[in-house]
Amino acid sequence: MMEKSKYTSKKIRLYDLLRWRFDVLFSKKGADDCKKMTVIKESVAPQPNVALWLGHATLWANMNGLNIIIDPLFDNIPFYKRHTELPISKKKIRADIVLITHSHYDHFDMPSIKFLIKQNPNLTIVAPKGFRRYFKKYKNLTELDWWEAYRIKDVTITFVPSLHWSNRYLLDKNRTLWGGFVVNNDQCSFYHSGDTAYGEQFAEIGKRFKIGDAFLPIGAYKPEYIMRHNHLDPQEALAACADLGVQRFIPVHYGTFKLSDESLCEPLEWLEKLLQEQKYPFATLPFAIGEAIYLSKISTLKST
DSSP states (O other): OOOOOTTBOOOOOHHHHHHHHHHHHTOOOOSOOOOOOOBOOOOSOOOTTEEEEOSTTOEEEEETTEEEEESOOOSOBTTBOOSSOOSSOGGGOOOSEEEOOOSSTTTOOHHHHHHHHHHOTTOEEEEETTGGGGOTTOSSEEEEOTTOEEEETTEEEEEEEOBBOOOSSTTOTTSSOOEEEEEEOSSBEEEEOOSOBSOTHHHHHHHHBOOSEEEEEOOOOOSHHHHTTTOOOHHHHHHHHHHHTOSEEEEESOSSOOOSSSOTTHHHHHHHHHHHHOOOSSEEOOOOBTOEEEOOBOOOBOOO
16 A cells, blocks of 8 residues: 555545435435536547647647557546536547556546557557556556656656545455656656545645646535545636646536536636636636637746
C-alpha cells in the first residue's frame, strides 16, 4: 500500500456510505430533468496546441504533433451508462500517448485503452507509480511518482499530486498513486487534475508551474458529507484556479455520467451563477463536448 500522505483523501465512514445508499433508495426524486448536454460532432483530430473534450474527464490534445489522450473513456462503465455520446467515432481517434490519472473505472477504462493500443501499436502509456500491476505484459509503460516528469519531442509531462485515493479491485486500495498532469511545450502549458478534493496541492503546483489552462472537475459533489473528501464542486474549482494562478479555467467531469446526487446540468448552472456574482483573476471557458479550443499561449516552467 502507498504510504498515507497529505494527498490521501479522508476515509469515508461505513455509516456515511450506508446513509447515502439508504437516502438514494428511499428518495422520492424523479428522473434527472436536465436537458441533454450539447455535443459537437467532430471528424478530425486536434491540430497542434488544440484540445478537444470527449466528455467526462477525457481530454484529447495535440502538442508538437503528438496526440495525447488523458483518461480515455469511450463507452459505458460498470453500473453507469453514458448520457452523452462520444463526439467522434472512436475509430478516428489517434493516440501517441495515453495519460492515466488514477485507477477508478471512470478514469482508467481498460476496454478503451485496449482499443487504442490496437489502433496505435506504438502507443506509450504514462501512469502513476504502481500501475505495472495492470499492464504486466505491456512494455511501453512509464510509471511516475509525484513531481516526476516524462519528456518526449520537446513536450514535458509532469505527474502532480491530487487529494484523492485509488483502487480497482476489492483488495488493492491505494496500491497505486493518483494525481493529475501538467503538460507543457515551449508555447503552452495545461493542467488536468484528474479527480481531486480541494487542498494545498493547488498552491504547490502553482508555485512550480505557470499554467495557461486548467481542466478541473466540477461534478460529482453530492452528498456533500461524502463527496467533499474526493471531488471539487464549482466553488472549490474556482478557488483552486486562484491558488494555481492559471490564465484560464475550463470545467470538465460533468454531464456524461451520473455518479452522484446532483443533476447532470447542475454543476454548470451553479458555475455560471458564481461567475455572475463575482469577478475572478482568470478567464473561465465552459465548452461543449466535442468542442475544440486553442490552448493558451504562455511561457511555461516557473521552477522545478
